[in-house]
Structure formats: C-alpha cells, structure tokens
Amino acid sequence: MxxxxxxxxxYLNGTLTAEEKQAFEQHLATCAxxxxxxxxxxxxxxxxxxxxxxxGMKSRIxxxxxxxxxxxxxxxxxxxxxxKTVPMVKPKARRSSWAPLIAAVLLLSLLGxxxxxxxxxxxxxxxxxxxxxxxxLQPGEAFGGSAKAAIIQEEGSLEVVVQAEQLEQLQGDEVxxxxxxxxxxxxxxGAFTPDADQQGSAYYSMTENTEGWxxxxxxxxxxxxxxxxxxEIVLSSEI
Amino acid sequence: xxxxxxxxxxTRIQQKEKAALEQLYDxxxxxxxxxxxxxxxxxxxxxxxxxxxxxxxxxxxxxxxxSKGKFTSWLFTMSxxxxxxxxxxxxxxxxxxxxxxxxxxxxxxxEELAEWQEQKDQIQEAVSELSSxxxxxxxxxxxKGMTHExxxxxxxxxxxxxxxxxxxxxxxxxxxxxxxxxxxxxxxEY
Numbered sequence: 001m002x003x004x005x006x007x008x009x010x011y012l013n014g015t016l017t018a019e020e021k022q023a024f025e026q027h028l029a030t031c032a033x034x035x036x037x038x039x040x041x042x043x044x045x046x047x048x049x050x051x052x053x054x055x056g057m058k059s060r061i062x063x064x065x066x067x068x069x070x071x072x073x074x075x076x077x078x079x080x081x082x083x084k085t086v087p088m089v090k091p092k093a094r095r096s097s098w099a100p101l102i103a104a105v106l107l108l109s110l111l112g113x114x115x116x117x118x119x120x121x122x123x124x125x126x127x128x129x130x131x132x133x134x135x136x137l138q139p140g141e142a143f144g145g146s147a148k149a150a151i152i153q154e155e156g157s158l159e160v161v162v163q164a165e166q167l168e169q170l171q172g173d174e175v176x177x178x179x180x181x182x183x184x185x186x187x188x189x190g191a192f193t194p195d196a197d198q199q200g201s202a203y204y205s206m207t208e209n210t211e212g213w214x215x216x217x218x219x220x221x222x223x224x225x226x227x228x229x230x231x232e233i234v235l236s237s238e239i
Numbered sequence: 240x241x242x243x244x245x246x247x248x249x250t251r252i253q254q255k256e257k258a259a260l261e262q263l264y265d266x267x268x269x270x271x272x273x274x275x276x277x278x279x280x281x282x283x284x285x286x287x288x289x290x291x292x293x294x295x296x297x298x299x300x301x302x303x304x305x306s307k308g309k310f311t312s313w314l315f316t317m318s319x320x321x322x323x324x325x326x327x328x329x330x331x332x333x334x335x336x337x338x339x340x341x342x343x344x345x346x347x348x349x350e351e352l353a354e355w356q357e358q359k360d361q362i363q364e365a366v367s368e369l370s371s372x373x374x375x376x377x378x379x380x381x382x383k384g385m386t387h388e389x390x391x392x393x394x395x396x397x398x399x400x401x402x403x404x405x406x407x408x409x410x411x412x413x414x415x416x417x418x419x420x421x422x423x424x425x426x427x428e429y
Contacts, residue, residue: 006406008406009402013320014323025307028308029306038308041412042308042311043362044381045315045319046358047277047342047343053268053269057289058264061293065293065294065297
C-alpha cells in the first residue's frame with residue numbers, strides 16, 4: 001500500500017486541499033486498488049429505499065440550474081479585471097473615508113470567488129484552473145504591523161488582495177507598496193496608506209506575467225509609483 | 240455501455256447542451272433523490288442538495304474523466320458532499336447512537352421494488368458480510384456524514400483511529416462486493 005492510498009477517505013469526504021486532491025487523482029489514475037475502493041463505495045447509494053421525488057422538483061431544479069448561468073457571477077469580477085490597478089487610496093491628497101469601503105467590497109467579492117472556489121474544490125476542480133492561496137506576511141525587524149495576503153490565480157490572471165493592520169503611520173508622500181518578486185526581481189503590485197485605525201488594504205489584478213512569483217513583500221516607499229523599491233521591506237513572505 | 244453513455248452525456252453537458260443535462264437528470268433523479276433523502280432525512284434538504292449537484296454539473300468544467308473511476312461513483316460522491324454541507328449547516332442536535340438506523344433497513348413485506356434492485360441486492364449482500372462495527376462505521380461516515388470527531392465521541396474510539404477504521408471498513412466492503420459480483424458472474428454463466 002502506497003501512502004497516497006491513505007488519502008482515499010479524505011478524498012471521498014472532499015477534505016483534501018487542491019494540491020492534495022490533484023495528487024490523489026493522479027494516484028487514482030494509476031492505483032487500481034483505490035479505484036476499486038472508490039467504485040465499491042459508489043455502490044452504497046443503491047442501499048437507499050426508493051423515495052418518491054416531490055411534485056414539480058424537476059422543473060424547479062432545471063429552471064434554477066439554467067437560470068444561474070456562470071457569466072452572471074463572473075461579470076463583476078471581469079469589470080474589475082479591466083482595470084490594471086485599483087488604487088485603494090490616493091497617495092497624498094485627501095484620504096477619503098470611502099476608500100477602505102471599496103477595499104472591503106472588493107475583498108468581499110474576491111472572498112466570494114475564493115468561497116466559490118472552495119465549493120468547487122469539493123468536487124474535482126483541477127487546481128490548474130484556479131488557485132487560491134492565503135499568506136500571512138512576516139514583519140521585518142522592529143516593524144509592529146501585520147498583514148495577510150490572498151493570491152488568486154486563474155488562467156490568464158492573477159489577483160492580489162492585501163489587508164494590513166497595526167501599521168505605523170506614514171509621513172509626507174510615503175506609501176506602503178506591495179511587490180511581487182520572481183527570482184529577486186520585483187514588480188509593483190498595489191499600494192496603500194493606513195487609515196485612522198492603522199489599517200490598510202489593496203487590491204491588484206494583473207493579466208500578464210501571472211506565473212512563477214515566489215515572494216510577496218511590502219516596503220515603505222518614500223513616494224507612490226516607484227517601479228523598483230527604494231524603501232525598506234517591512235513585511236514579506238514566500239509564496 | 241451504460242458507463243460510456245453517461246460519459247457522453249457528461250461531455251455534452253460540458254458543451255452546454257441543455258437536453259443532455261435533462262437526460263442525465265431523468266436518468267439519476269430517482270436514485271439521487273432517494274440517496275439524498277436517506278442522508279438528510281428531509282425532503283426539502285434532499286431537493287436542495289440535488290439542485291446543488293446539477294448546478295455544479297452545469298457550471299463545472301472538465302472535472303470528471305474515466306481515470307477517476309465510474310461516472311456514478313463520482314456523481315454520488317459529489318451528491319454526498321452537497322448533502323453533507325447542508326446537514327452540517329443545519330447543526331441538528333446529535334442523536335444517540337442507538338437511535339441511528341442500521342445501514343441496511345429491515346425489509347418490509349410491502350417494500351417497493353427499486354429500479355436499482357439488482358445493484359441493491361448485490362451491495363446489500365456485500366454489506367451483510369461486514370462486521371456490525373464495520374457496518375456502523377459506514378453508516379455514520381458515509382450516510383450520516385459525521386465528522387471523525389463525532390464518530391470518535393459516539394463510538395468511544397480514539398480520534399486517531401477513526402480514519403483507519405473507516406478505511407478498513409471500506410476496504411473490506413470492496414472485497415466482499417468483489418466476491419458477490421464474481422459469484423453473480425458465475426451464476427450467470429450456468
């Protein structure tokens with residue numbers, strides 16, 4: 001027995017992570033033992049006593065199924081994607097109170113996607129099509145703040161959401177700038193400034209060069225819009 | 240034959256052919272509803288779970304292929320997970336172990352002959368060859384959708400061994416079902 005075989009119960013219960021599930025499915029394709037077990041379990045429903053379906057169930061279900069076209073759900077997300085970046089907070093200038101609200105809404109929408117993904121992951125969603133990763137960033141020396149990032153990778157797009165708290169207040173034109181790094185090469189991936197509660201958040205979407213990022217970092221930049229980091233890294237994590 | 244035509248229907252569903260989804264619905268409505276009702280013991284919940292299944296089928300992309308076993312195994316697993324989601328959301332108070340029905344319900348004289356009677360006879364025979372503890376494991380895990388923690392508490396077995404006991408019960412089922420099917424094949428020959 002292969003150690004992969006141990007995963008069969010979790011597989012049946014849909015409790016494997018996307019990666020584990022993909023690995024198990026590869027295993028399943030080559031392990032006749034596990035396939036037979038899955039198929040034996042697949043006979044269990046036939047133990048059920050026949051139950052008469054409720055009147056009108058078929059038309060209700062089919063109407064609901066065909067009503068809920070996937071495009072409807074995807075639309076708001078696509079509109080967001082058209083924008084290359086969504087500046088959460090305009091650096092300098094007035095920091096109006098609705099900026100965090102937008103961030104919250106965007107985050108909710110993304111969490112919705114993530115939730116949908118997890119739901120889908122319950123049944124055989126291949127990890128290659130969409131992947132959701134939640135990351136806890138580690139503060140650098142003498143930095144009191146903390147941040148979480150969510151990275152959602154779909155075919156042809158990458159979305160990054162960052163939420164930070166207990167941030168140190170900035171001075172002048174400074175911003176907290178998010179970077180994605182690939183083999184040490186950074187690209188900017190959104191920026192934010194803390195609000196009165198020392199919290200900040202950012203949403204960033206990219207449609208090119210979406211693969212292979214290995215690190216996410218946040219620096220305290222002297223100004224917004226830098227193409228390469230000048231400030232010190234305050235939070236970071238491997239991806 | 241049955242298998243490949245299920246697979247063909249599934250492929251057509253992926254191409255957004257409504258008629259194919261309806262055909263698949265007609266083919267499995269009765270067994271799926273009966274199965275989901277056995278799990279949820281609630282007709283509304285069973286319908287809700289069934290709707291989830293078909294919404295997922297309609298929206299899903301490229302999820303099933305034959306390397307994952309039979310199409311029905313995959314369909315039933317997905318259905319079971321939908322039901323478990325709903326059962327857990329309900330947070331019904333847990334019932335004492337002796338009030339949870341047996342895996343195989345006692346036969347009644349007027350029992351309607353199921354459309355799937357042949358499969359039912361087979362799996363019933365296979366299940367009857369399991370120990371009562373193994374039958375209980377399958378009932379609690381598979382049909383009641385209980386978490387390992389709940390099973391551990393209910394049956395008073397260490398949490399760490401729940402998974403291996405479930406696995407053992409399922410492995411045994413695989414063997415007994417295999418035996419039943421072989422005997423059936425021999426009977427057919429003579």
